Amino acid sequence: MMATTSRNDERGLGLRARGTVAFALLALLLSASLAVLTYQIARSYLLDQRESFALRQAYVNARATNEVLRADEPDVGGLLASLPASSGGYAVVRRGNEWFAAAVATGRAALPESLVDATNEGNAARQRAVIGGDPALVVGIPLPAADAAYFEVFPYAELQRTLSTLGWSLLAGASITTILGALVGSYASRRVLRPLRGFTIGAAALARGNFETRLAAPGDKDLAPIATSFNEMAEALQQRLEREARFASDVTHELRTPLTALSAAVDVLDRRADERSRPAVDVLRTQVRYFEQLVLDLLEISRFDAGAAELAPEQVSTRDFFESLLRGLDHDEVELEVASDAPHAFRLDKRRVERVLANLLENADRYAGGATRVEVSGDHGRLRVAVEDAGPGVPPDEADAVFERFHRSTALSTESERGTGLGLALVAEHAALHGGRAWVENREPAGARFVVELAEPAP
Amino acid sequence: MAARLLVIEDEAPVRAMLRLILEDEGFDVIEAADGETGLAAFEEHGPDLVLVDLRLPGVHGFEVCRALRGTSDVPIIILTAQVDSHDVVAGLEAGADDYVTKPFVAKELAARIRAALRRSTTAVSEAEGGPHVVGSLEIRPEAGVVRKAGTTLHLTKTEFRLLCEFAEHIGHVLSREQLLERVWGYDYLGDSRLVDAHVRRLRTKIEDDPANPRLLRTVRGFGYKMTRPGDDGDDVP
Numbered sequence: 001m002m003a004t005t006s007r008n009d010e011r012g013l014g015l016r017a018r019g020t021v022a023f024a025l026l027a028l029l030l031s032a033s034l035a036v037l038t039y040q041i042a043r044s045y046l047l048d049q050r051e052s053f054a055l056r057q058a059y060v061n062a063r064a065t066n067e068v069l070r071a072d073e074p075d076v077g078g079l080l081a082s083l084p085a086s087s088g089g090y091a092v093v094r095r096g097n098e099w100f101a102a103a104v105a106t107g108r109a110a111l112p113e114s115l116v117d118a119t120n121e122g123n124a125a126r127q128r129a130v131i132g133g134d135p136a137l138v139v140g141i142p143l144p145a146a147d148a149a150y151f152e153v154f155p156y157a158e159l160q161r162t163l164s165t166l167g168w169s170l171l172a173g174a175s176i177t178t179i180l181g182a183l184v185g186s187y188a189s190r191r192v193l194r195p196l197r198g199f200t201i202g203a204a205a206l207a208r209g210n211f212e213t214r215l216a217a218p219g220d221k222d223l224a225p226i227a228t229s230f231n232e233m234a235e236a237l238q239q240r241l242e243r244e245a246r247f248a249s250d251v252t253h254e255l256r257t258p259l260t261a262l263s264a265a266v267d268v269l270d271r272r273a274d275e276r277s278r279p280a281v282d283v284l285r286t287q288v289r290y291f292e293q294l295v296l297d298l299l300e301i302s303r304f305d306a307g308a309a310e311l312a313p314e315q316v317s318t319r320d321f322f323e324s325l326l327r328g329l330d331h332d333e334v335e336l337e338v339a340s341d342a343p344h345a346f347r348l349d350k351r352r353v354e355r356v357l358a359n360l361l362e363n364a365d366r367y368a369g370g371a372t373r374v375e376v377s378g379d380h381g382r383l384r385v386a387v388e389d390a391g392p393g394v395p396p397d398e399a400d401a402v403f404e405r406f407h408r409s410t411a412l413s414t415e416s417e418r419g420t421g422l423g424l425a426l427v428a429e430h431a432a433l434h435g436g437r438a439w440v441e442n443r444e445p446a447g448a449r450f451v452v453e454l455a456e457p458a459p
Numbered sequence: 460m461a462a463r464l465l466v467i468e469d470e471a472p473v474r475a476m477l478r479l480i481l482e483d484e485g486f487d488v489i490e491a492a493d494g495e496t497g498l499a500a501f502e503e504h505g506p507d508l509v510l511v512d513l514r515l516p517g518v519h520g521f522e523v524c525r526a527l528r529g530t531s532d533v534p535i536i537i538l539t540a541q542v543d544s545h546d547v548v549a550g551l552e553a554g555a556d557d558y559v560t561k562p563f564v565a566k567e568l569a570a571r572i573r574a575a576l577r578r579s580t581t582a583v584s585e586a587e588g589g590p591h592v593v594g595s596l597e598i599r600p601e602a603g604v605v606r607k608a609g610t611t612l613h614l615t616k617t618e619f620r621l622l623c624e625f626a627e628h629i630g631h632v633l634s635r636e637q638l639l640e641r642v643w644g645y646d647y648l649g650d651s652r653l654v655d656a657h658v659r660r661l662r663t664k665i666e667d668d669p670a671n672p673r674l675l676r677t678v679r680g681f682g683y684k685m686t687r688p689g690d691d692g693d694d695v696p
Contacts, residue, residue, distance in 0.1 A: 256540040257470050260562040264476030267565035271483055292562055314651050315680045320636065324646075345680065350651070459680065 019189025020182050027181020028174065035170035043163055051137055054154040055126065057089065058139040062150035065093060069146035076100045092151040094120075111151055115140050119149045135160065195223045199230060209307055211238040245308040248299060255295050262288050290418060297422040300355075301405070304429045311433055313347040313457045318383070322376055325354055331361050331371065339377035346383050347456050352430040353385075356438075359423035360387040360450050366419055367391055368448060381456040382436070388449045393442040403428040403438060427452060462576055463487040465506035467497035467523060468538065469515050473561075477510070484569040494518025498526055501533075508576055511555075512538045513546050521553040528554035532615040534575040538563070551656030556617045557643060558650075574644035579616040591626035593674060594688040596665055598626045607665060617642065618661050621654075625675060625685035634682040658683055 013021070061083050068079045076093055080102040083091055090102045092111060099108040108116075110131050118125040119140030126139045136155040143150055198215055205213040213234055215227040266285045273281040303309045319338045326332045357374070364371040368391020375386040394402060401407050406421040424438075427450075431438040435455035443449050464486045468474040471492070478488045489504050491497035494515050501509065509527060513520035524535055537550040537558045547558055556575055559568050591598040595608040600623045605612045614622065620642045624633065639649030658677075662669040673688050 256561045257473060261470065261472035261476050263562040264473065264480055264565065268476060268479045268483065314635070317634070317636075324636075327646075347680075 016186065016189040016193055019192070020185040023185020023188065024178050024182035027184075028178040031174035031177035035174045039163075039167055039170055042166055046159055046162065050154070050156070050159050051126070054089065054137050054139060054152070057154075058141060058150070058152045061091060061152060062141040062143060065091070065148070065150045066143045066146055069093075069095060069143065069148050089152050089154040092153070093148060094151070095146065095148040110153070111138060111140075116149075116151075119151070131155070195220060199226065202230060202234075206234055206237070211241060211307075241307055244306040245303070248302045248306055248308065251299065251302075255299070259288075259292050259295060263292055290420070294420045294422075297420045297426060300426055301422055301429065304433070309429070309433055311457060312349050312351070314350055315345055315347050315459075316350065318342055318344055318346050318376060321350070321353075322357075322374065322385075325357050326374065328354075329358050329361060334361070334371045335373045337373060337375045339375070342376050342378045343381075343383060343456075346378075346454075347459060348383070348434065348454055349430075352433065353454070356427050356430050356452055357385065357387070359427050360452070362419065363387075363423055363450070364389040364391070364448075372447070383454045383456065384451055385454070386449050386451045388443060388447060390447040393446060393448045394440050396442075399440050402440060424450075461485055461487045462507040463489065463504060464572065465489045465491065465497065465500055465504065465509045467491045467494065467509065467511040467515065467520075469493055469512060473512075480565045480568070481572075484565075484572075486572070494520070494523045497523055501527065501531075506533065507579070508534045508536065508572060510536050510538060510572070513550055514540070521549055524550060524553035524555050528615075532579075532613070534579045534616065536571060536575060547650070548652055548656060551653060552659070554615070554660070556615065557653065575617075577644070578620055578642070591629070593626060593629065593685060596674065598622060600626075605665075612664050614661070614664060618657060618664070621657050622661060622665070625683070629685045629687065632678045632681045632684045638682070654683075 064083065065079060068074050068076070074095070076095060076098075077100065080091055080093065080100055083102070092102070092107065093100045094108070101107040112127055112129045115125050115127045115129070115138055119142050122142045122144060124139075124141045126137060129136060129138050131138065131153050134155050134157055136153050139152050139154070141150045202213050202215045211234065214231045217224055217227055266281070266288050269277075269281050270285060300309075319336075322336055322338065323332075326334055326336055361371050364387060368389035370389065371387050372390050373388040375384075375388065377384045377386075398407075403424050405425040407424070408421070428438045431452045431454065435457065436453040438450070438452045441449045441451065464481055466474060466477050466481070466488055468477060468490075469492055474490050474492070478490060481488050489500055489506060491500045495518050497509075497511065498518070500506075509523075511520050511523050515523070518526075520537060524537070527533060527535060534557075535555045537547075537555040538561055539546050539550065539558055540561045550558060556578075557571055559571055590600070597606045599605075603619060605614055605619065605622065621638065624638060624641055635651035635654040636649070638654045639645040639651065643649055643653060658675060659669075662672050662675055665674055666672045674685055676684055676686055678684055
C-alpha cells in the first residue's frame with residue numbers, strides 16, 4: 001500500500017512540487033507548534049496575572065466591606081457603589097441572610113453554589129465559572145466578625161479579547177511562515193533541478209543521434225557523478241555504433257570480393273555457354289544475381305541500423321532526373337507525369353532515389369504486371385513520387401506490413417526470380433532518411449499506388 | 460593494336476575473372492597483385508589504362524594513383540567496394556579518372572574502360588575550335604596544350620577535356636549532368652562527385668588561388684561556369 005502511494009506521488013507530483021510542499025509543510029509544522037506554545041504560555045501567564053490581581057483586589061475590598069459592616073447602621077448599597085470597579089469586577093455581599101449586589105443582573109443566584117457553601121463555612125474560595133454567559137473568576141471571602149461574606153466576580157472578557165487578538169496574530173504569522181516556506185522550497189528545488197536541465201538537453205541530443213554529445217562537469221560535486229556516468233554511457237554508445245559501422249564496412253568488403261569473382265565468372269560463362277550448358281548457366285546467373293542483390297540490400301539496411309547512413313543531397317532538375325532514371329532502369333515505356341506545380345529543381349540523394357524508384361518498379365513488375373505511370377508532384381520543399389500499377393492492389397490490412405523487412409505478401413509473384421524481401425523496407429528507410437515517408441494507396445477501379453514523399457534538405 | 464590494360468588487384472579469383480572478361484572484350488591484360496608490383500609493371504609495359512583496386516595490401520590504391528600521376532597522365536579507373544564511403548572521393552582526389560564499384564557488371568566495366576580510352580586517345584573534336592584565351596590561360600584544344608602565362612600545364616586527358624568544355628561555353632553554367640555526359644560519356648546517373656573532384660584538381664592547376672577561384676566558379680545549385688577574370692560572373696546561364 002505504501003509503495004503504491006509513493007508511486008502515485010511520483011507520477012502525480014514533480015520533484016519541484018514535492019520540494020515545495022515539503023518545505024511548506026515543515027514551515028507550517030514549525031510555525032504552528034511555536035504559535036501554539038506561545039499561546040499556551042501567554043494564556044497561562046495572563047490568567048495567573050489576572051487571578052492574583054483579582055485576589056489582591058478582592059481582599060482589599062473585603063477589608064473595606066468588613067469595616068463598613070461592623071458599623072451600627074451599615075450602608076451596604078453605598079459601600080457597593082463606592083468600591084472601585086476599574087478592573088471590571090463587581091461585588092456581591094451577604095449580611096446575615098440578606099444579599100446585596102452592585103449590579104441587577106448578578107445576585108446570589110448567579111454565584112456558583114459550591115463556592116457560596118465553602119465561603120459560608122468560613123473558608124476563602126475562588127472558582128472559575130460562567131456568569132451571565134461569560135467566563136469569570138469568582139472569589140468568596142468570609143467576614144465572620146460581621147456574620148457576612150464578600151463575593152466578587154471578575155469577568156474574563158478583557159483577557160479573552162487579548163488572548164483572541166494574540167491567537168489571530170499567531171495564526172497570521174504561521175500562515176505567512178508557511179507561504180514563505182513554500183516559496184523558499186520552490187526556489188530551492190528549482191536551483192537544485194537546474195543542472196538537470198543540462199542532462200535533459202544532453203539526453204535529447206543523444207536520442208536524436210548526436211552521439212558526440214557530452215555534458216560539461218557541473219559545478220556541484222553532488223551532481224558530478226551523474227554527468228560522469230552520462231558521458232561514459234554516451235562514450236560506450238558511440239564506440240559501439242562505430243564498431244558496428246566498421247563491422248558493416250568490413251563485411252561489405254569481405255562479401256563483395258567473392259561476389260565480385262562469382263559475378264564476373266558468371267559473365268564469362270554466359271558468353272561461352274553452349275546449348276547443353278545454357279540452362280545451368282542461367283540458373284547460376286539468376287542465383288548469383290539474387291545473392292548479390294540480397295547482400296547489397298542487407299548491407300544497405302545494416303548501414304541504416306548502425307546509424308551510418310548519410311544523406312548525400314544534390315540539386316537535380318526534376319523532370320530530367322526522373323526521365324533519365326526511367327531510361328537507366330530500362331523502364332522508359334512507363335508514362336512519366338510531372339505535375340505543373342512540382343518543384344522544377346530539387347535537392348535529393350540521387351543514388352537513394354534511384355534505389356527507391358528501382359525497388360518500386362521492380363515491386364510493380366513482380367506483383368502487378370508492371371508500373372503504368374510514374375507521377376511526380378510536390379510543393380514547398382516536398383517532392384512526391386508515385387508509382388502506379390494496374391494489379392490486384394494491396395489489401396488494407398497489409399498496407400503497413402508491406403514496408404516491413406522480409407514481409408511475405410499474400411499476393412502471387414508473377415516473376416520466377418525471387419525478390420530479396422527488403423526492397424520496400426529500404427524504400428521506407430530511404431524516404432525516412434530524406435525526412436519523408438512511404439505509403440501505399442489503392443486505386444479505383446483497380447491497382448496500387450505507392451507514394452514516397454521526400455523533404456528537401458537545407459543546402 | 461589492342462589496348463593494353465594493367466589490372467592491379469590483390470584477390471586472385473577476381474583478377475583471373477577480370478582477365479577473362481577484359482580479354483573477351485578485346486583488351487591485352489597485364490596483372491599485378493599489389494601496388495609495388497603494379498608500379499613496376501607500369502614502368503615496364505607502359506599500359507594504356509590502369510585498373511586499380513583501392514584496398515590493396517602494402518601500398519594502398521590511393522598511393523598507387525598518386526605515384527602514377529606523378530609521372531603520367533594515363534587514365535586510371537579505381538575499383539571500390541564502398542559505394543557511399545569517402546573512399547571514392549579520396550581516390551578521385553588522388554588522381555583517378557573514374558570509378559567502378561564491386562561487384563561490377565562486365566558490360567558496364569568494359570563501357571567505362573572504353574570511354575576512358577576514348578578520352579585519352581582521340582583529339583578534342585574540331586567543332587570545339589579554339590584557341591581560347593581566358594586571362595593568362597591559353598587553351599589549344601586541337602594541339603592538346605594549355606599554357607598559363609606562357610608555361611605549359613600538365614593536365615590529364617580528362618582534366619583537359621573538362622577544361623575545353625568550360626572554355627567552349629565560357630560565361631555559361633554547365634550542370635554536373637551535362638559535364639558527366641559530355642566529358643565522361645555517362646548517359647545516365649553519373650556520380651557528380653566525379654565532376655566535383657575533377658574541378659577541384661583543375662583549379663589547383665589553373666587558378667592563382669585555388670581556394671578563391673576566379674576562372675572556374677561554382678554556381679550554387681546549378682553547376683560550374685568559366686568566367687574571364689574581371690567579369691562578375693552574372694551572365695544569364
